[in-house]
Amino acid sequence: MTTTTARQTPPVKGKPLKRKTEPICYIAPIILFVAVVAAWALFVSASGISRTILPSPFAIFREMSKNFVRDILPHLLFTLRVILTGYAVAVPLGILIAAVCSQYRIIIKATTPLIILLVVTPMITMVPLFMLWMGFDSKVRVIVVILQATPIICLNTLTGFTTTEGAKLELMRAMGATRLQTFVKLIFPNALPQVFTGLKLGCIFSTIAAMSADLAAGKEGLGYRIQQYSSLIMTEMAYGTILIVALIGIVLFQIVVMIERRVILWVR
Amino acid sequence: MNWCDHKLSRLPFEPPGSGMDRSGPILTLDKVSKYYEAQNGGELLAVKEVSLGVRDREFICILGPTASGKSTLLKMMGGIEKPTLGTMSLRGEIFEDGIPANKLRNFGFVFQQDNLLPWRTVVKNLRLPLEVFHSAGHGSADRIAEMLTLVGLQDYGDVYPHELSGGMRQRVSLARAMVHDPDILLMDQPLGALDAITRRMLSHELLRISRATRKVMVMVTNNIDEALLLGDRILVLTALPGEIAFEAANDIPAEARNEAIIENARYKALRALLDDIVHAQSEAGRTAGRTGGDGE
Ligand SMILES: Nc1ncnc2c1ncn2[C@@H]1O[C@H](COP(=O)(O)OP(=O)(O)OP(=O)(O)O)[C@@H](O)[C@H]1O
Numbered sequence: 158m159t160t161t162t163a164r165q166t167p168p169v170k171g172k173p174l175k176r177k178t179e180p181i182c183y184i185a186p187i188i189l190f191v192a193v194v195a196a197w198a199l200f201v202s203a204s205g206i207s208r209t210i211l212p213s214p215f216a217i218f219r220e221m222s223k224n225f226v227r228d229i230l231p232h233l234l235f236t237l238r239v240i241l242t243g244y245a246v247a248v249p250l251g252i253l254i255a256a257v258c259s260q261y262r263i264i265i266k267a268t269t270p271l272i273i274l275l276v277v278t279p280m281i282t283m284v285p286l287f288m289l290w291m292g293f294d295s296k297v298r299v300i301v302v303i304l305q306a307t308p309i310i311c312l313n314t315l316t317g318f319t320t321t322e323g324a325k326l327e328l329m330r331a332m333g334a335t336r337l338q339t340f341v342k343l344i345f346p347n348a349l350p351q352v353f354t355g356l357k358l359g360c361i362f363s364t365i366a367a368m369s370a371d372l373a374a375g376k377e378g379l380g381y382r383i384q385q386y387s388s389l390i391m392t393e394m395a396y397g398t399i400l401i402v403a404l405i406g407i408v409l410f411q412i413v414v415m416i417e418r419r420v421i422l423w424v425r
Numbered sequence: 426m427n428w429c430d431h432k433l434s435r436l437p438f439e440p441p442g443s444g445m446d447r448s449g450p451i452l453t454l455d456k457v458s459k460y461y462e463a464q465n466g467g468e469l470l471a472v473k474e475v476s477l478g479v480r481d482r483e484f485i486c487i488l489g490p491t492a493s494g495k496s497t498l499l500k501m502m503g504g505i506e507k508p509t510l511g512t513m514s515l516r517g518e519i520f521e522d523g524i525p526a527n528k529l530r531n532f533g534f535v536f537q538q539d540n541l542l543p544w545r546t547v548v549k550n551l552r553l554p555l556e557v558f559h560s561a562g563h564g565s566a567d568r569i570a571e572m573l574t575l576v577g578l579q580d581y582g583d584v585y586p587h588e589l590s591g592g593m594r595q596r597v598s599l600a601r602a603m604v605h606d607p608d609i610l611l612m613d614q615p616l617g618a619l620d621a622i623t624r625r626m627l628s629h630e631l632l633r634i635s636r637a638t639r640k641v642m643v644m645v646t647n648n649i650d651e652a653l654l655l656g657d658r659i660l661v662l663t664a665l666p667g668e669i670a671f672e673a674a675n676d677i678p679a680e681a682r683n684e685a686i687i688e689n690a691r692y693k694a695l696r697a698l699l700d701d702i703v704h705a706q707s708e709a710g711r712t713a714g715r716t717g718g719d720g721e
């Protein structure tokens with residue numbers, strides 16, 4: 158007599174609602190980019206500023222396309238390897254440390270200030286020390302990246318692990334779930350949005366750290382290249398290389414964003 | 426007021442336990458009390474010396490003023506909280522320190538908010554208890570489908586919770602609590618978060634489900650109509666600390682419990698009586714709170 162099972166039309170099976178990105182979202186950054194380049198070029202030619210201070214974007218492009226393969230590419234690959242190796246270690250390490258720390262409130266309380274300290278320490282200041290201990294090779298750079306990226310990944314993940322709703326924990330307790338089950342089935346998936354925030358910041362921190370390590374020492378890497386070009390007053394190449402570094406950061410960031418979109422299908 | 430007092434003196438309810446006494450209780454609570462740590466460093470007595478025997482196939486409804494320890498009582502029954510004092514027993518097995526984790530397979534718990542995991546589809550939410558109890562083998566897909574059909578959501582298996590209405594989510598939550606086929610279903614204001622119309626609709630559906638599954642059900646509610654529709658036995662708790670203030674069997678016959686129950690004379694009488702008792706408990710709680718200044 159009741160119509161309790163009255164059917165609403167069910168949504169299409171197996172198709173979670175996709176947040177469609179409007180075309181404007183792709184076009185807008187391109188328009189902004191073009192506008193910035195145009196303004197830049199206009200400013201340079203109108204003000205007659207010296208090319209050693211600010212070269213025109215076209216000059217940068219010209220110099221870069223001339224020298225990229227020979228002078229930049231090997232260093233780009235070198236730096237990229239440092240970033241990716243460091244990041245690949247930092248991600249599991251940061252999550253693992255957060256998982257261990259989150260097991261006891263007292264450990265969270267004890268370690269959080271230390272983690273924040275590591276987040277805000279610019280590892281460039283530590284490079285000379287590392288070199289003192291470990292001599293000089295590319296491992297030092299990877300370690301710098303690991304030390305810079307792990308704490309920020311860890312901090313965000315830890316926040317995620319410690320903000321599980323009480324009622325959800327009660328749900329697991331009502332089933333007599335073990336600690337491990339509670340972690341795997343509740344705490345970790347619940348923390349995924351914060352984990353991804355950590356992973357995105359980790360990309361940026363890794364890139365910055367690799368630059369710091371290059372600048373501090375060595376004869377390889379994009380950071381070293383930037384320094385060299387500046388001292389040779391090859392300003393166009395210096396700017397061009399800086400842009401390449403920025404591009405690395407943007408691409409890594411966007412890759413993580415893409416993965417995030419595939420993983421996090423629910424709306425919170 | 427007079428009318429009600431008169432009713433009381435004539436014992437309008439069957440005394441509990443009379444009538445069809447089928448067997449010994451499945452779950453018993455013996456003088457169970459719960460203290461919480463209060464913010465001011467002291468202790469807060471939330472549930473005081475509650476003794477209760479839950480019999481097979483029984484539907485118990487618990488009424489009471491707000492913050493009278495109803496949830497706390499239910500959480501102790503469901504092994505979520507340990508009692509501070511008192512013992513509990515499940516099918517004759519006595520536990521001094523609450524229901525242990527390895528016995529929780531016997532229970533299903535429905536929370537006031539649906540408490541679904543937003544990153545799991547409906548089917549995967551129903552899988553959760555099976556995974557935790559290590560029984561997610563073959564046959565579990567059939568079991569899940571069966572439960573979804575029972576609550577009328579067979580077409581919504583692959584949908585995420587945020588795509589469902591509040592009433593649908595609460596049905597999923599109910600299905601999840603039953604998917605591992607527990608003996609006892611504990612429900613903490615399962616319809617509390619719903620609008621009045623959905624709520625009434627779902628209360629009738631709950632009646633249908635309880636008749637179809639014949640599980641033991643214990644439901645906390647703040648709605649007397651729900652209690653009279655569903656409960657074979659109705660308990661009223663006092664204001665904090667929660668004690669059993671009143672307990673009686675609901676003698677409205679099963680045939681009369683349908684959409685037309687509001688026309689039933691017995692229903693009207695019992696409703697007025699319960700209304701009065703619950704009201705009196707709330708009132709008592711409020712005056713106690715006002716005069717007993719040190720209690721907080
Ligand atoms: N985990 C806890 N820690 C400390 N105090 C608690 C805790 N849970 C409940 N309490 C307190 O115990 C008392 C009873 O709470 P409980 O949730 O059992 O009441 P309730 O009858 O379910 O109320 P409502 O009808 O509002 O749901 C309240 O005063 C509450 O503040």
Ligand SMILES: [Mg+2]
Pocket residue numbers: 495496497613
């Ligand atoms: Mg409650």
